[in-house]
Amino acid sequence: MIDDLKYASMAEAFINGVQKAKQENKDKLVTYTMECESQPLQFYRNSEKLKMDFRHFWSDPEGVTLVGVGSTLDLTADGHSRFDSIQTRWLAFLKEHQISIEHAGTGPVLMGGFSFNPVLTAAEEWTNYPAAAMVLPQFLLTQRENKAWLTVNKRVTPKDDPKALIATIEEQKNMLLADRTDEEGYFQTHQDLQVTALFPTEWKASVQKAVDKMKAGELEKIVLSRALRVKKEGSLNIPALLYRLKQQQPNSFVFAIERFGDAFVGATPERLVKREGTKFYADALAGTASRGGTQAEDEALGQGLLNDKKNRQEHQFVVKMIKDDFEAFCDKVIIPDRPVLYKTRDVQHLYTPIYGHGKPDAHLLDAISKIHPTPAMGGTPKEKAVALISELESHERGWYSAPVGWIDSNGNGEFSVAIRSGLIRGNEARLFAGCGIVSDSSPTEEFKETEMKFRPMLNALKEE
Numbered sequence: 001m002i003d004d005l006k007y008a009s010m011a012e013a014f015i016n017g018v019q020k021a022k023q024e025n026k027d028k029l030v031t032y033t034m035e036c037e038s039q040p041l042q043f044y045r046n047s048e049k050l051k052m053d054f055r056h057f058w059s060d061p062e063g064v065t066l067v068g069v070g071s072t073l074d075l076t077a078d079g080h081s082r083f084d085s086i087q088t089r090w091l092a093f094l095k096e097h098q099i100s101i102e103h104a105g106t107g108p109v110l111m112g113g114f115s116f117n118p119v120l121t122a123a124e125e126w127t128n129y130p131a132a133a134m135v136l137p138q139f140l141l142t143q144r145e146n147k148a149w150l151t152v153n154k155r156v157t158p159k160d161d162p163k164a165l166i167a168t169i170e171e172q173k174n175m176l177l178a179d180r181t182d183e184e185g186y187f188q189t190h191q192d193l194q195v196t197a198l199f200p201t202e203w204k205a206s207v208q209k210a211v212d213k214m215k216a217g218e219l220e221k222i223v224l225s226r227a228l229r230v231k232k233e234g235s236l237n238i239p240a241l242l243y244r245l246k247q248q249q250p251n252s253f254v255f256a257i258e259r260f261g262d263a264f265v266g267a268t269p270e271r272l273v274k275r276e277g278t279k280f281y282a283d284a285l286a287g288t289a290s291r292g293g294t295q296a297e298d299e300a301l302g303q304g305l306l307n308d309k310k311n312r313q314e315h316q317f318v319v320k321m322i323k324d325d326f327e328a329f330c331d332k333v334i335i336p337d338r339p340v341l342y343k344t345r346d347v348q349h350l351y352t353p354i355y356g357h358g359k360p361d362a363h364l365l366d367a368i369s370k371i372h373p374t375p376a377m378g379g380t381p382k383e384k385a386v387a388l389i390s391e392l393e394s395h396e397r398g399w400y401s402a403p404v405g406w407i408d409s410n411g412n413g414e415f416s417v418a419i420r421s422g423l424i425r426g427n428e429a430r431l432f433a434g435c436g437i438v439s440d441s442s443p444t445e446e447f448k449e450t451e452m453k454f455r456p457m458l459n460a461l462k463e464e
């Protein structure tokens with residue numbers, strides 16, 4: 001690789017890259033990181049002009065934001081070995097290019113995600129989202145602790161003319177970093193939504209069937225989801241949607257994965273796994289109540305949730321399974337003995353943070369392959385629940401309730417669970433929401449819970 005630490009400028013990195021490609025007569029990766037000033041959403045919006053097939057947006061509640069534009073490598077896979085397949089190819093790629101980075105989340109970073117099931121049905125709407133798809137963006141903006149970096153990742157060939165290459169990249173870079181916030185109508189849309197619930201009656205019947213099976217002792221918990229179709233006059237503007245999600249859901253991970261013109265977007269409160277060196281973090285987030293209209297009402301609802309037997313049981317299945325899975329790759333796991341509340345604008349959840357000290361060879365994608373799907377998305381026992389979900393749900397989940405996130409060249413990174421999300425094509429969106437069902441669940445109450453969980457996306461689409 002063309003190590004940015006060694007080069008004084010991007011131009012020098014590219015000149016050397018092409019020279020090396022000529023000497024070795026093969027393509028080389030040039031990766032160059034520089035400090036920059038930028039607003040991530042502006043960068044994202046500016047990238048529309050480049051008309052690239054891939055765009056990725058990620059921001060966590062702690063202030064780390066990554067924006068990827070274009071693709072220098074698109075790793076896809078399917079089947080049960082998909083996590084392993086991506087990990088093996090990523091490690092081989094890094095070995096070939098001998099990468100070293102100074103700041104986490106800069107340099108070569110894969111962004112993307114996975115589907116809920118290892119193999120997708122032939123549902124047309126998910127055509128552009130394989131069972132695993134992780135992209136190395138051509139341009140990556142990383143923002144953390146009030147600093148921002150731009151990384152350029154590009155393959156160069158022995159035939160490239162470095163001067164022409166540098167001129168094009170400089171032009172694209174300046175366009176991406178341009179300040180256009182004072183333009184009129186920057187993040188606004190003014191249109192109404194048409195919302196249609198898909199198979200609502202069937203969904204309630206499925207909840208009842210699941211309850212019957214749980215009463216008969218066939219399984220302990222299952223998460224069942226349903227979908228809405230949303231149409232908007234005119235087209236849906238993805239940067240504007242991200243802007244509103246970030247404003248309205250500051251305690252959530254806001255993400256977008258755009259592939260070939262489709263966009264999978266959401267604001268999820270739920271971390272799946274984060275890795276920082278030997279430290280692994282996960283969230284158990286399950287058990288839901290609404291927010292109150294006044295502070296007193298909100299607190300009463302929160303207390304009610306903390307003391308509710310059904311919700312505590314739903315939550316405990318998740319804690320227990322993540323703990324068991326963490327013990328496979330961690331030599332120490334720390335978990336508080338009772339949940340606290342996690343509040344977002346529309347709902348409050350039971351929340352237990354989980355920490356693990358990873359064994360020396362623990363890898364982020366291995367961790368994900370062990371813990372996905374947690375009983376917050378699948379159920380208990382895992383295999384039985386997942387099989388029953390396919391039988392009882394009327395839609396293909398695709399990437400809904402599955403891992404989305406990023407991983408850098410040191411193996412650090414973070415994935416969240418893609419709930420409170422929707423798949424967007426043109427002026428139509430398909431939104432998804434689900435909830436945990438246990439033996440004393442009521443179909444009507446669970447239906448109401450899914451309505452609350454559609455709100456983050458609906459409000460952001462509506463422009464409030």
Ligand SMILES: C=C(O[C@@H]1C=C(C(=O)O)C=C[C@H]1O)C(=O)O
Pocket residue numbers: 223225270285286287288314349376377401419420432433434435436437453
């Ligand atoms: C499945 C969803 O949410 C999950 C289910 C929850 C529950 O049943 O209480 C709570 C949080 C999430 O783990 C969703 O929002 O679609």
